[in-house]
Amino acid sequence: MKLIEAIREEASCWIPRRLERLCGRLEEMGVGAALVSSQPNLRYLADYEAPIEWGVSPFSPCASLLILIPGRPPELLLAEGEALDPVPTGLVVSRFPGYTFREPIDSMTELASCAVDRLRGISRAVLAVESANFPAALLFALQRALPPLHVIDLTAELASMRAIKDPAEIQILREAVRLTDIGQSVAREAAQAGMSEIELFAEIRRAMEHDAGDRLPILADLISGSRSAEAGGSPGNRILSEGEMVIVDLAPRFKGMWGDSCNTFVIGHASTEQNQLLDQVAKVLAGLIKRVRPGMKACELDAIGRAKIADLGGAYEHHTGHGLGAAWHEEPRIVPYNTSELKPGMVLALEPAIYFERQFGVRLESVMLVTEDGAEVLTGFKHRA
Amino acid sequence: MKLIEAIREEASCWIPRRLERLCGRLEEMGVGAALVSSQPNLRYLADYEAPIEWGVSPFSPCASLLILIPGRPPELLLAEGEALDPVPTGLVVSRFPGYTFREPIDSMTELASCAVDRLRGISRAVLAVESANFPAALLFALQRALPPLHVIDLTAELASMRAIKDPAEIQILREAVRLTDIGQSVAREAAQAGMSEIELFAEIRRAMEHDAGDRLPILADLISGSRSAEAGGSPGNRILSEGEMVIVDLAPRFKGMWGDSCNTFVIGHASTEQNQLLDQVAKVLAGLIKRVRPGMKACELDAIGRAKIADLGGAYEHHTGHGLGAAWHEEPRIVPYNTSELKPGMVLALEPAIYFERQFGVRLESVMLVTEDGAEVLTGFKHRA
Numbered sequence: 001m002k003l004i005e006a007i008r009e010e011a012s013c014w015i016p017r018r019l020e021r022l023c024g025r026l027e028e029m030g031v032g033a034a035l036v037s038s039q040p041n042l043r044y045l046a047d048y049e050a051p052i053e054w055g056v057s058p059f060s061p062c063a064s065l066l067i068l069i070p071g072r073p074p075e076l077l078l079a080e081g082e083a084l085d086p087v088p089t090g091l092v093v094s095r096f097p098g099y100t101f102r103e104p105i106d107s108m109t110e111l112a113s114c115a116v117d118r119l120r121g122i123s124r125a126v127l128a129v130e131s132a133n134f135p136a137a138l139l140f141a142l143q144r145a146l147p148p149l150h151v152i153d154l155t156a157e158l159a160s161m162r163a164i165k166d167p168a169e170i171q172i173l174r175e176a177v178r179l180t181d182i183g184q185s186v187a188r189e190a191a192q193a194g195m196s197e198i199e200l201f202a203e204i205r206r207a208m209e210h211d212a213g214d215r216l217p218i219l220a221d222l223i224s225g226s227r228s229a230e231a232g233g234s235p236g237n238r239i240l241s242e243g244e245m246v247i248v249d250l251a252p253r254f255k256g257m258w259g260d261s262c263n264t265f266v267i268g269h270a271s272t273e274q275n276q277l278l279d280q281v282a283k284v285l286a287g288l289i290k291r292v293r294p295g296m297k298a299c300e301l302d303a304i305g306r307a308k309i310a311d312l313g314g315a316y317e318h319h320t321g322h323g324l325g326a327a328w329h330e331e332p333r334i335v336p337y338n339t340s341e342l343k344p345g346m347v348l349a350l351e352p353a354i355y356f357e358r359q360f361g362v363r364l365e366s367v368m369l370v371t372e373d374g375a376e377v378l379t380g381f382k383h384r385a
Numbered sequence: 386m387k388l389i390e391a392i393r394e395e396a397s398c399w400i401p402r403r404l405e406r407l408c409g410r411l412e413e414m415g416v417g418a419a420l421v422s423s424q425p426n427l428r429y430l431a432d433y434e435a436p437i438e439w440g441v442s443p444f445s446p447c448a449s450l451l452i453l454i455p456g457r458p459p460e461l462l463l464a465e466g467e468a469l470d471p472v473p474t475g476l477v478v479s480r481f482p483g484y485t486f487r488e489p490i491d492s493m494t495e496l497a498s499c500a501v502d503r504l505r506g507i508s509r510a511v512l513a514v515e516s517a518n519f520p521a522a523l524l525f526a527l528q529r530a531l532p533p534l535h536v537i538d539l540t541a542e543l544a545s546m547r548a549i550k551d552p553a554e555i556q557i558l559r560e561a562v563r564l565t566d567i568g569q570s571v572a573r574e575a576a577q578a579g580m581s582e583i584e585l586f587a588e589i590r591r592a593m594e595h596d597a598g599d600r601l602p603i604l605a606d607l608i609s610g611s612r613s614a615e616a617g618g619s620p621g622n623r624i625l626s627e628g629e630m631v632i633v634d635l636a637p638r639f640k641g642m643w644g645d646s647c648n649t650f651v652i653g654h655a656s657t658e659q660n661q662l663l664d665q666v667a668k669v670l671a672g673l674i675k676r677v678r679p680g681m682k683a684c685e686l687d688a689i690g691r692a693k694i695a696d697l698g699g700a701y702e703h704h705t706g707h708g709l710g711a712a713w714h715e716e717p718r719i720v721p722y723n724t725s726e727l728k729p730g731m732v733l734a735l736e737p738a739i740y741f742e743r744q745f746g747v748r749l750e751s752v753m754l755v756t757e758d759g760a761e762v763l764t765g766f767k768h769r770a
Binding site: 038039040050052053054055056061062101102104129131132133134135136137138139140151153196198199201205209210213214215217218219234236237251253317318319327329330333335337 | 423424425435437438439440441443444446447486487488489493514516517518519520521522523524525536538581583584586587590591594595598599600602603604619620621622636638702703704712713714715718720721722
């Protein structure tokens, strides 16, 4: 736990730098106020890690809102009862009523009234929001109470900032990826013919949550036999059989940041053909990692992966990879159309795969940090033990 | 699995009746179009069960939108890749691009363009939305493309409809509550001194998911020893000790509807005083259940629970209970200010409790269906075995 506390503190110190950088951009863009409402960006800019596993609270549909007004300290409006510890340096935290049993709950009205109060008298009538995520109720309240505002979207600006990680993010991502190493080791040790996918997943999850000492949201594919040809899917009650492939793709959220890794292995004894194919895909992944360089275009990396898998007589109908951070998929997407360049500080998950329709599939994924001259692999487990 | 399939089909048949009733109300309210976007209401009206455990998709922040226009068939706009099987009778399902690796993703723009298309030429310029949940991006698109619309909020109308359950909902709620019975039995059997809260939770979850044959979102408190005085909290790495209280509150989502139950028990051997207190709180819960009657005010039930716990020399700083359905807390809230009357078909969770600051707490919760002349308890496990 001491390490985790240290990571937390470290992260808190970097938040003022992120806020400062964003506020600089807001000035350049002529923004009078920005309202940040999405979970990944609240994590990035305010260290607020929303609980997500049981959906949106019926009491506080918007439990947190970050208000940035150039020239004033950044302020996080947080529903009472929501945890934020420690509060990042330089951030003002104000509370609004969330859950109560004493009177009717209308946390959105309470939040809107705080937001209106803060936005009175801003120097420019340009409001930046994350419009795909910003609740209409807040917008109505602002429109009713304030002079006309020109609303612009902040999403792309923040996505681009988040694509390059700072040391605090990299440190937490290392831990999140290490949790997937634990999960992948247990998957391999525990998997046996006769158990169901969901039972195997219970073993994996138990080990990861035991290590973290906390519940972990986990995005996962766990698909066996012919299901593995479908590329994705939740663990179900299908029973694992001797000699069939299992794809285990694990993305846990740890301290608000997502790890990721995927392995494919055979239940019981693997045939020569199976071993050969697994070796070949492992070689494609290793080859891709070797090619990662700053300045390379994302689409070039994508093309290499697809070509190498085509050489094996197959294909994958998904991305070759993606950025990883406060969201489980983020920039840079490693896809055919993405001409943006890889840069040092980006964290990539690469996941070449091959699927044989209705038969089986193989996907192997590792996470790496783009460095000045290549890539440092963060994933610790070995796909081919 | 056969039972589950049967439940699913049964549920699908009730959806047209819910839609018909809502559309009748929309006519009365003079609404030209209604857009439903929240997870519980999409479940209620279209049987769409959004994945929630890993938060909002970075690709499709609004994966589904239900469009209701009086005189036209209800239409569900669903991102490609989202599951809906079977499609409820009478519902039109249209797809918009969600995730793709072939081109840049802007699913919100795609969704907005579909919505604009459908709303052209509606007969009345009144639009009903769930404003706390409706994305500003959709609103902007509608405002840009259509003649001025008067926007009203649909939230309260739907909350009030959902408070009374139909047979299909009750059938699924029975199953969801039965899953908590399994969890509570395992909690009691598996709990022992030396294990951590998170390890105990892993056992509970494994048993419930094994039974369901699927992953289950679970809202849970699992708090031991002095933590139990805090009323709520996620399982962590605190180690259970002989003779201390554990509160286990489990709310799993099954087929889009939430079960709930809470038990408190002692690790190892309970003292006479502990047994006495647990018996007393069990008596308060049993007494509350006996008092449930249609026509009774929610606040009356609340007052009885608080008075009985006060007789034991304690109190609880939360609701006495709440409705249960497509959201984990919904109407009727059993709280001091709620003067609305209980009605047959309501499903209530009642959870009287007593907390001794910094020492320990006891909370016991059962779920019941309000009947014509009382309550049928849906919870199957016994708090005091």
